[in-house]
Amino acid sequence: MKNKITIVLGIILTGCGSSQTQLIEKPKVVSTTVTETVYVDKPGPVVNNYICPANQHVEGTRCIDNTRSCSPNNGSGIQIFSNGSFGDCTVVECNTGFFKQGNACVASCTAGYALTNTYSNNNIIQNGDFEDLTGIDPALARVPNLWGVYDKLPGWKTYKGAGIEPRFYGYLGGDNTTTFVELDSDNESGMQQYINTPKKGKYKLHVDYIPRTNGGGDNDIQIKIDGINVLFLTGYIRDFSSWRGYEITVELDCGIHNLQVEALNCPNGLGGYVDNLALNQQVKECKQIVPVNNCSTCH
Ligand SMILES: [Ca+2]
Numbered sequence: 113m114k115n116k117i118t119i120v121l122g123i124i125l126t127g128c129g130s131s132q133t134q135l136i137e138k139p140k141v142v143s144t145t146v147t148e149t150v151y152v153d154k155p156g157p158v159v160n161n162y163i164c165p166a167n168q169h170v171e172g173t174r175c176i177d178n179t180r181s182c183s184p185n186n187g188s189g190i191q192i193f194s195n196g197s198f199g200d201c202t203v204v205e206c207n208t209g210f211f212k213q214g215n216a217c218v219a220s221c222t223a224g225y226a227l228t229n230t231y232s233n234n235n236i237i238q239n240g241d242f243e244d245l246t247g248i249d250p251a252l253a254r255v256p257n258l259w260g261v262y263d264k265l266p267g268w269k270t271y272k273g274a275g276i277e278p279r280f281y282g283y284l285g286g287d288n289t290t291t292f293v294e295l296d297s298d299n300e301s302g303m304q305q306y307i308n309t310p311k312k313g314k315y316k317l318h319v320d321y322i323p324r325t326n327g328g329g330d331n332d333i334q335i336k337i338d339g340i341n342v343l344f345l346t347g348y349i350r351d352f353s354s355w356r357g358y359e360i361t362v363e364l365d366c367g368i369h370n371l372q373v374e375a376l377n378c379p380n381g382l383g384g385y386v387d388n389l390a391l392n393q394q395v396k397e398c399k400q401i402v403p404v405n406n407c408s409t410c411h
Pocket residue numbers: 241242243285287289290291292387388
């Protein structure tokens with residue numbers, strides 16, 4: 113085990129020279145005795161040696177989502193599990209012709225409120241947090257220090273390289289969930305998803321990113337929409353305690369778009385980690401008008 117860790121560090125320190133052909137993750141699945149340093153942050157509840165992500169809770173011996181959908185008037189919403197039960201229905205999105213105001217969908221803003229630009233809470237990207245591991249062997253899913261490389265995950269398909277590598281570690285990603293992905297899996301890989309934008313307009317693209325190694329250029333990630341580079345992520349300081357979120361605004365036509373995320377520049381089995389990909393539409397919402405001080409209360 114020590115030898116393995118030594119090799120890992122050797123590759124990191126020598127960057128992307130000739131040693132890069134020594135892929136250190138050749139085994140798709142390794143025993144739990146082969147470890148890398150585990151950075152435990154806030155582990156979720158443990159069920160039969162599985163660690164539920166923090167966005168799930170234990171019911172019996174299963175991990176159950178802490179959120180579920182509900183149907184407020186003229187919109188859609190979610191309920192969140194807390195203190196043993198699901199809470200009230202919170203509005204996420206309003207139907208066409210209605211606007212969110214507080215926790216309701218209204219046809220027009222009431223007195224004291226005005227239509228204001230904001231971003232919908234509805235993430236157009238499916239499984240952008242990689243917590244849906246349907247299709248992955250339960251013996252591997254969310255078990256720290258085990259990993260596999262997959263052609264597809266729910267919402268995602270590989271379009272170049274060996275595949276998508278979900279990672280767990282029992283360590284929480286930027287959004288306090290347990291799963292994130294590496295795209296320098298066994299080599300530099302790319303995953304893609306076709307997303308459907310409901311309207312032409314502005315969208316906020318978000319991603320959490322962390323470099324895995326100390327090698328310059330070793331952790332690069334490129335995000336593309338319809339083949340156009342929209343966000344490049346790079347870093348070379350291995351620090352699992354400092355996930356960073358990145359956001360850009362993109363303007364998209366209504367309809368189907370190809371979202372691609374890929375590793376590049378240094379194929380050695382170690383690369384940047386990504387989590388929490390989200391694309392949220394700019395929408396109008398009824399926001400409370402901040403009263404202008406007319407000095408009626410000035411002294
Ligand atoms: Ca996640």
